[in-house]
Amino acid sequence: MRRMLVPIGLALLLSGCAAQPSIPPLPEPTDAPATAAPSAAPTASAPVTVVDRYPGLPPGAALDETFEPGWVADVPGRIALVTFGSSSCPVEPVSYDRDSTEALSLWAEYTGESEVCTADMAATTFVIELPEGFADDGDVLVNGEPAPRLG
Template identity: 30%
Template sequence: MANRVRYVGTLVAVVGALSLAGCASPTAIEDFSGLPVVPVAAEGEEAEPELEEVEVPEGETSVVYLDYGDRLALVTWGSSTCPVVGTDIVVVEDANSGNSVRIETEPIPDDAICTADLVPHTTIFGTPENTTTTKPLLVEVNGEEIEVPVK
């Protein structure tokens, strides 16, 4: 009987660890045209929170924390028909070694026909494990280094 209890306990621990490991996916969890939005407190006792666009410099690649640091949003600017889309996020240096990540993007095909407009595109990732929001996070995107301030 003791072996059976030990086996069940081990099985529960393994399943729990595997399910937690899936929480911080290195791939994009959402991408869309436009700027990311965050809820803002609305006035009134029963008022629903309103959504407000995050402010980022127009025309500049930006990375910002969302949801108290649980998610990272990559905002790129370019053609609406050929957006720069993030695909993966990789920890380059963990929180103890420098706190930096690299975001991979999907290449735009050379023969793509793109419009000449300038619009924002957002890709959202889960904030990787082994990084921290208590130190600036350095993010490399297409050779550009962006510093995300402490959350």
């Protein structure tokens, strides 16, 4: 009798394990900014002209230990915007708010097609042309949050 109970008990144990709910899949990796961002880009937006993009900080920039987007003046009419996140899936500037007159209000997001992002924290610099009417010594907002000057 005991010989029959062992296989039956083992079968019940294994079937009980199979009936456990599965663990839900992990969410897709994102490279969203560390601060809460508005749910959508401004409605009166225009595309940003990215002149150059490279890993790391621009010359003369000091690392901001908050890892929030920041910027430095580049050449007249341009700024270098620095974002932090995955080096293979950087957050990049895509548009600016045309209605903003007090500050350059940029919208930045991950725009790549990579399904796998590295789990590192790296700086990526985007040199952008300033829209007409904005100076390289004004205030810059990224996704609604003030971006500090890094140098």
